[in-house]
Amino acid sequence: MLLTNGKRIMKVIAITFTIIGAMLLTFFCNDEANAVKAIQTKDILPIDESDENRKVAYLTFDDGPSKNTIPILNILDQYKVKATFFVMANSAPEAKVGYKEMIKRGHAIALHTYTHDYREIYVSKDAFFQNIERLEKFLKDNYSIESNILRFPGGSKNVSSKIYGGPTIMTQITSQCETRGYRYFDWNVDSKDGISPTVSVQTITSNVLNGAKGKEKVIILLHDINLMKNTVTALPTIIEGLKSQGFAFDVIDDKTEEMQFK
């Protein structure tokens, strides 16, 4: 009887160990599979073009390249995020590296006029398009960059242009864009980093994150200017905040629907 009981106990222990072993094996295998899945999801950040409900953020940097371009690109790389740079003509050594690195690291480059000087570009519609064509030649000859996407200095409804080109100057220019083959983009979230270098990191960050709340598609105005170092400092928090609001990131290209001030 004792022997039988002993055998029975041994059998129960053996079965218990087998069950625990099987459970542990299942647990770890699933965990490993989940971990692999999590890493893939985190790294790829897929953008499903067919999903019309996706939340998309377009980070756009105006006025570069500058001494901040490489720090900005390094942060974007760190988060595996691509951005759009509306550039000017700049022959400074850091700018030469800037254009090349923007291309090499897979960002979009678009047009923001050659000189950005309102007194020159907004005198007439012809003056504006000559300035843009000059920038296009500069980018093509030096860096083989071509784009028909543009952003107006000050945006398509800026008031300062009227001082130089009269009350209808922006309408004259914008109405010519389509026939000349250009597509222009304004923005719906302004970081206000371009106002002054003293705009704080905190203000830039909250302007972007509060501005993006409740929106499905955001085109965010930021600047790539030597003096605007707070933009660089704010960038990681901006990206993390947008991610936690559920945004994926994309660049402005031929497929992007225009966003223009009404």
Ligand SMILES: [Zn+2]
């Ligand atoms: Zn600008």
